[in-house]
Amino acid sequence: MPAAAPPTASSPEPPPRLVVRPMSGMFRALRVFIFYSSAVLLTGLVSMLFADLLWRTGWSASRTFLLVLFIILFFLAAIGCMHGVYGLVLRIFGDRRRITRLADYRGQSIAGTSTALVFPIYNEDVVRVYEGLRATYESLEKTGQLERFDFFILSDSTNPDKWIEEERRWFDLIRELDALGRIYYRRRVSNEGKKSANIRDFLNAWGRRYRYFIVFDADSVMRGGTIVDLVKLMEAQPGVGLIQTVPALVNAESLFGRIQQFANRLYAPVFIAGLNFWSQSFGNYWGHNAIIRTEPFMQYCDLPQLPGRKPFGGQILSHDFVEAALMLREHWEVWFAYDLEGSYEEAPQELIESAQRDHRWCQGNLQHSLVLFAKGLRGVSRIHLLLGIFGYLAGPLWLLFLITFHWMRWFHKSTGLSDITVPGFTPFNTLNGTQHAFLVFVICMAVLLLPKVLSLVDLAFDPARRRAFGGLANAAASTLAETVFSTLHAPLLMLWHTRFVITLLLGKGVNWGTQKRTAGGTAWFLAVRRHWGHTAIGIVWGALVWRMDRTTFWWFLPVFSGMVLSIPFSVFTSRAAWGRRVRQSGLFLTPEETAPPAELASLRTRMAAQETAGETTLRPPDSGLAEAVLDPYVNAIHVSLLRELRLNPIFAEALARMGVRSEKVRGLGEKLLAAGPDSLNQQEKLLLLNDAEAMSWIHRRAWLQPSTKIAPWWLEAIRRYGR
Amino acid sequence: MSAPAVLADAPGQLGGRPMEEWNAAYVQVESYIHALRIRNRVLLGQLVMQVLERAMKRAPNEPDRPAIELAEEELDLLLTEWFATVLERIPTGVEQMLSARGRLALLLSDMPGKWQDQFLRPGPWPEEFVTAMQESYLRAGPDFQLSKMAPRPLDLGPITTLTRFGRLPYTKMVFIWLVFALLLIKIFLFTHR
Numbered sequence: 029m030p031a032a033a034p035p036t037a038s039s040p041e042p043p044p045r046l047v048v049r050p051m052s053g054m055f056r057a058l059r060v061f062i063f064y065s066s067a068v069l070l071t072g073l074v075s076m077l078f079a080d081l082l083w084r085t086g087w088s089a090s091r092t093f094l095l096v097l098f099i100i101l102f103f104l105a106a107i108g109c110m111h112g113v114y115g116l117v118l119r120i121f122g123d124r125r126r127i128t129r130l131a132d133y134r135g136q137s138i139a140g141t142s143t144a145l146v147f148p149i150y151n152e153d154v155v156r157v158y159e160g161l162r163a164t165y166e167s168l169e170k171t172g173q174l175e176r177f178d179f180f181i182l183s184d185s186t187n188p189d190k191w192i193e194e195e196r197r198w199f200d201l202i203r204e205l206d207a208l209g210r211i212y213y214r215r216r217v218s219n220e221g222k223k224s225a226n227i228r229d230f231l232n233a234w235g236r237r238y239r240y241f242i243v244f245d246a247d248s249v250m251r252g253g254t255i256v257d258l259v260k261l262m263e264a265q266p267g268v269g270l271i272q273t274v275p276a277l278v279n280a281e282s283l284f285g286r287i288q289q290f291a292n293r294l295y296a297p298v299f300i301a302g303l304n305f306w307s308q309s310f311g312n313y314w315g316h317n318a319i320i321r322t323e324p325f326m327q328y329c330d331l332p333q334l335p336g337r338k339p340f341g342g343q344i345l346s347h348d349f350v351e352a353a354l355m356l357r358e359h360w361e362v363w364f365a366y367d368l369e370g371s372y373e374e375a376p377q378e379l380i381e382s383a384q385r386d387h388r389w390c391q392g393n394l395q396h397s398l399v400l401f402a403k404g405l406r407g408v409s410r411i412h413l414l415l416g417i418f419g420y421l422a423g424p425l426w427l428l429f430l431i432t433f434h435w436m437r438w439f440h441k442s443t444g445l446s447d448i449t450v451p452g453f454t455p456f457n458t459l460n461g462t463q464h465a466f467l468v469f470v471i472c473m474a475v476l477l478l479p480k481v482l483s484l485v486d487l488a489f490d491p492a493r494r495r496a497f498g499g500l501a502n503a504a505a506s507t508l509a510e511t512v513f514s515t516l517h518a519p520l521l522m523l524w525h526t527r528f529v530i531t532l533l534l535g536k537g538v539n540w541g542t543q544k545r546t547a548g549g550t551a552w553f554l555a556v557r558r559h560w561g562h563t564a565i566g567i568v569w570g571a572l573v574w575r576m577d578r579t580t581f582w583w584f585l586p587v588f589s590g591m592v593l594s595i596p597f598s599v600f601t602s603r604a605a606w607g608r609r610v611r612q613s614g615l616f617l618t619p620e621e622t623a624p625p626a627e628l629a630s631l632r633t634r635m636a637a638q639e640t641a642g643e644t645t646l647r648p649p650d651s652g653l654a655e656a657v658l659d660p661y662v663n664a665i666h667v668s669l670l671r672e673l674r675l676n677p678i679f680a681e682a683l684a685r686m687g688v689r690s691e692k693v694r695g696l697g698e699k700l701l702a703a704g705p706d707s708l709n710q711q712e713k714l715l716l717l718n719d720a721e722a723m724s725w726i727h728r729r730a731w732l733q734p735s736t737k738i739a740p741w742w743l744e745a746i747r748r749y750g751r
Numbered sequence: 752m753s754a755p756a757v758l759a760d761a762p763g764q765l766g767g768r769p770m771e772e773w774n775a776a777y778v779q780v781e782s783y784i785h786a787l788r789i790r791n792r793v794l795l796g797q798l799v800m801q802v803l804e805r806a807m808k809r810a811p812n813e814p815d816r817p818a819i820e821l822a823e824e825e826l827d828l829l830l831t832e833w834f835a836t837v838l839e840r841i842p843t844g845v846e847q848m849l850s851a852r853g854r855l856a857l858l859l860s861d862m863p864g865k866w867q868d869q870f871l872r873p874g875p876w877p878e879e880f881v882t883a884m885q886e887s888y889l890r891a892g893p894d895f896q897l898s899k900m901a902p903r904p905l906d907l908g909p910i911t912t913l914t915r916f917g918r919l920p921y922t923k924m925v926f927i928w929l930v931f932a933l934l935l936i937k938i939f940l941f942t943h944r
Contacts, residue, residue, distance in 0.1 A: 233895050234892065237893060330900040332902040403907075660787050664854035664858060665858070668891075675895065727851075732827060734820050746779070750781065
């Protein structure tokens with residue numbers, strides 16, 4: 029192992045103020061205008077048609093309400109549709125206004141640059157995180173540019189066992205890769221402020237050493253070449269503050285995961301090309317798989333606390349959008365590098381898991397309503413924030429639309445009013461009422477489904493991609509199946525999002541826990557617990573509509589079906605076996621499945637090996653604590669890391685505040701040995717684990733103490749170290 | 752290894768302790784050395800015996816202390832002395848951090864893989880081993896370059912007023928009344944056409 033001096037702390041200096049020439053906004057503003065005008069135009073025309081339809085059976089207050097809801101919902105759908113239309117045109121005819129085409133970056137030297145690759149983690153699956161990191165590291169090594177990059181595992185873990193496992197496996201990793209002094213590990217004393225504060229803490233300690241930093245998610249993997257390209261792009265364009273890649277969803281096993289993955293891989297390129305059309309240098313940040321220029325980020329992107337109480341006030345949870353907005357406010361450009369391949373992430377494998385993630389994002393996005401009117405923000409940033417907010421408000425609005433519609437139908441029936449319609453208010457409309465309604469329905473469906481069709485058209489024009497998706501026929505069949513899936517999934521999302529919004533408005537926050545990304549499968553019991561409400565709503569609502577009006581029932585059957593079938597739907601789509609079966613039939617294939625890139629293939633092989641070696645099996649409770657106390661090496665690593673942590677005055681102060689090196693901690697140590705791990709709660713275990721002296725002391729004590737003075741739990745643990 | 756004098760003892764006893772006690776001490780010491788990843792059985796046995804001999808020498812002078820305790824204490828002393836010598840540190844009496852430092856050095860110098868035969872052996876040791884032990888340092892992060900990010904003021908505009916408005920007394924109550932009133936209006940409109 030190479031020798032090195034211990035780190036030292038230098039005194040803080042005020043950072044130099046950065047000034048960047050503001051961009052000419054005319055061209056970009058015109059794009060925003062054209063894009064959104066298209067959506068407004070489409071919405072206006074179809075809304076007129078819908079208003080005409082409502083007018084034909086007599087106007088009422090409820091019709092006004094329904095029309096307003098229709099306009100909002102249709103406008104959101106029209107925006108999505110326009111992303112598809114503009115995206116396809118750009119992909120077919122070529123998009124010159126994208127970050128990778130604005131400068132000749134390929135020949136750009138990155139000598140003299142320093143980039144940190146940061147992996148913020150929180151009680152994650154350590155094996156998976158580290159194998160992902162290893163795949164990225166090895167890929168970067170192959171580029172020959174490794175020495176310009178440092179890796180940081182930034183742990184916020186609060187589970188003592190996870191903490192120790194992270195340390196132990198970090199050491200194994202650096203030893204296997206010979207990466208001491210290249211891959212670093214730091215655990216924060218407290219996880220206050222969550223991920224954004226974790227990154228800030230890194231920046232406060234080391235940020236000024238690096239010109240750029242790339243944020244990874246726990247499940248992110250990036251190709252070395254892509255990472256180097258990102259740095260080159262930043263070097264070539266000094267006015268760019270942030271470049272967001274578009275991560276491809278990979279490694280899904282369950283049916284649900286594979287459908288999401290397929291949709292992401294097929295639709296995203298077209299959609300993001302459309303997004304890039306109007307956002308241009310005023311792009312957005314999605315929190316990971318993005319490169320950031322450190323200095324402006326440190327100067328301008330520290331987040332203020334929001335006024336008011338939780339869940340809206342306090343810390344900004346979905347920090348990424350706001351950070352991009354703050355960067356743009358100071359005239360730094362933010363781009364989507366949507367054509368850079370080699371950026372990957374994983375997604376939830378189960379419907380319920382996905383909804384839990386949505387719940388967290390919902391709180392974060394709704395919080396953005398407080399930032400929406402902040403002075404100085406760019407108009408485009410407000411659009412990004414607004415779209416994020418409506419991503420979750422659309423659910424309750426759709427529910428309201430359906431309820432209002434059914435209320436109107438019920439009122440109509442119960443009052444005995446006839447269905448005779450008057451002619452439309454335009455002389456051009458010669459359709460009868462049913463035909464008119466059908467036309468509106470067909471247009472709505474076309475607007476919703478057009479982006480999917482356009483993605484297939486895009487695929488048809490690209491032979492290499494077509495092959496990567498298993499051929500056009502397979503992709504078309506998969507799109508059809510995905511549409512059926514989305515149709516059943518959408519009502520559930522509607523109910524979930526409505527509940528999330530209501531509970532948040534009532535002041536109930538969300539616990540930002542760890543995301544589960546493996547396809548374990550949803551148990552029937554859990555599915556019943558989570559979906560019984562959906563099922564009940566579907567049955568009752570469906571029965572009422574059936575009783576009221578059979579024709580309406582058949583029209584809304586897909587909505588009711590999604591709700592009524594939610595339990596088996598949730599269970600079966602979570603199964604990896606179903607995912608495999610569907611894969612064998614050639615459905616939902618993605619380029620990363622048909623021809624896995626080297627880094628993903630390596631990740632998969634290593635994960636399989638880890639599984640075979642039993643490294644991924646769930647370990648008994650307190651096994652990490654036992655290792656930290658008993659294992660001579662794990663204890664030594666732990667103590668050494670704690671001592672190094674204390675060199676940072678911020679951590680030293682935090683540790684002192686916690687009460688480390690006090691008699692209380694020694695007492696906890698005595699108690700732990702005498703009565704076993706169950707005698708301490710998690711906070712007490714964490715306090716003990718944070719004390720280097722106590723941990724060193726307890727190691728010796730555990731081995732020196734006569735067996736009569738320590739708990740049988742420890743004797744059993746010591747026995748396992750025997751031959 | 753010289754034959755220990757303490758072996759000459761009463762039948763069924765060693766160092767004035769029953770054989771079972773030493774057996775337990777053997778297992779405990781062996782477990783610890785095994786935990787240090789000494790996998791060579793001969794070496795493992797030798798090291799355990801080295802510790803037990805020291806404990807047995809002490810045993811007659813400390814008749815009240817169990818053999819296992821003496822053995823573990825001797826193991827700790829032996830380790831600390833050895834770490835102090837190899838790492839060229841002066842023992843201070845409070846050795847638990849030296850012990851941690853020593854164990855870390857063993858790991859970083861890859862003692863379990865390359866230098867098992869040197870472990871707990873009196874010097875001189877191969878220079879490569881000593882250098883590896885003395886210079887190894889677990890670097891968890893580069894040198895700090897401390898700075899302090901500070902949030903810049905963000906004028907939230909009308910939202911600031913709204914959030915303050917929410918703190919006014921009875922706001923929720925008035926809001927509920929308003930919703931109720933809107934509901935009544937809606938019902939009235941629906942039923943009076």
